[in-house]
Amino acid sequence: MVFGGRQQEAVERLRGGADREELRAEGTTAAVIDASFTVEPGQIFVVMGLSGSGKSTLLRMLNGLLEPTSGHVKFEGEDLTALAPRELREVRARKISMVFQHFALFPHRSVMENAAYGLEVQGVPRAEREERAVEALRLAGLEGWEKSFPDELSGGMQQRVGLARALATDADLLLMDESFSALDPLIRRDMQDQLLELQKTLKKTIVFITHDLNEAMRLGDNIAVMRDGRIVQIGSAEDILVTPANDYVASFTQDVDRSRVLSARAIMAEPGEGYAMADAPAQVHEDTPIAELFLPCSTSAIPVAVVDDEGELVGVVPRERLLAVLGEPTKTVEDNAAASDLTEDEPAKKVNAGA
Template identity: 50%
Template structure:
């Protein structure tokens, strides 16, 4: 069961918002409803599911309804229609007491402008969520300090928020959101108010934290780069509607409509595409074979080098054509002529980080998984083709 399932979630603002629901059903546009029914559609029948442990990014420009949408998930804004199912329980039907309990135990939130309480110290801010639950002083203090340690601010526990920089304040916000160990963390433009460099640090830190926590995170942003960087899946919103949901690659390579296409056309592909996208199938030879076989394979396949692997496809090294012919003449084994100082990268390496390795290496960079198994090689030509970018889709097919 998905942890969160959103069905036809709708928010209409106006004096009698329910009146707008049938109009949406009849296919009236947002503009027509505004003009003829004097109602403002904030979110138009959004549906999606979020799986346990993923970072789900809701991305859209200002006014696209993303902040309204995320606030309906914990009912800071009451939905006009639709359902929010948390592990099968409809949040929209909860009583005030049930809702309070849901907010206390299951769902945390981090805010764009931090929203730290200025009259409370850092640690008092972090323990707020536990305090309202009635957790005793000693327990909540130690849990709050634990949470502060996660974001590296345990030494600032007794400072006031105003004494901290923006980046540090948002770390406190993050620590506060995590302190009561919620199942879901809502992050509403959490990094948007920060300087670009600090923002990138925070993104890295979030991803690093996420490795250990495996929280379910709903992350709102208007920044496509941010969405692509941290999102496991992205929902793109426009005018209150979700126009596409997919992995970052899907959004980039198969834009659902011209709007998404225009949106993604300026993306710096080298910061999105990874080695896995551009790698090719390598010509390999197992280590037991002789130099003569290797030489013939190279001639048949028209390549100047071969990658040497063991039986379970673990990369051992590579041999160049001239070394192979020398081995045949001198009767050497593959082991003796094999180059072992190969450039190796994991599949999720960004192209941006590949360039340096490619410039240094004589042979194509090898892509290996965590067990050292050879998954592919990256040659300069396919990287350039990918970055030419005019057809990201073609790169996808090539990979």
């Protein structure tokens, strides 16, 4: 996505190796550059980056508010960039909902009327839209507040109304642009909990924009890290924390509490010969945060058993492995690739997080 004059020329220059700063000096802004990714149904896909990285521009291309200078946006196999304006408005009204950072509520409408607004735009009869709005408000934790007005609600409650409005339309895709960043930390975490709880039941496809790494790692099934308009890494929270693609990504992860992000699955080893689950000090699910392994690992020299949803043994976590993972400095993918090519005359240079 390029803003300014001579856009197609700018695209060709980017393909030829020109960088963002060269174009900016000439009055052209390359907001998003060569961003390719797929969001699977039912997934929370988080796009994370600092201010100016291009993440909000990327989100607006996904629902057609901005048309890409080059490339395509496909939703359920349909190319949104090829739709006529009327067809695109129909898709936005029925299949894609957006939850904004600053709530975007109508102050003169009740909570229920705000929650039902997307259905009103669709032309849904009043009785049906009120019924669906009431149910959406219940899911968002606002049962009993239907007749109130936005100025009677706290910031967190207002954001719940915005979420309920998106849910009421029963859209297939939710786009959330820094939706919780204006909230106080405790309310923000409460909203994250609410979203995760709703997702267990509704299994919506969600693209969530944030500049906060902890929020990204808490919410995202997959995370895309953006820098200067480009996606520099896509992966799970564990992928990004354990094997950051470069020093830029590593600098984001240096202050993350690894014990709360990494799971037993990420650090488990193969069971040794003769290992018996009956002798293990504990059995934990593979999704268990490693913070919860400290106690069982400290009480026995026998590794903790790691099981899957069916209770089958899939790995073990020895005490030494837990301590080693928590104490290891982060290596980037580039470090690992370089190390594999070293000769005896080229000693490895370890890059620590934040270097």
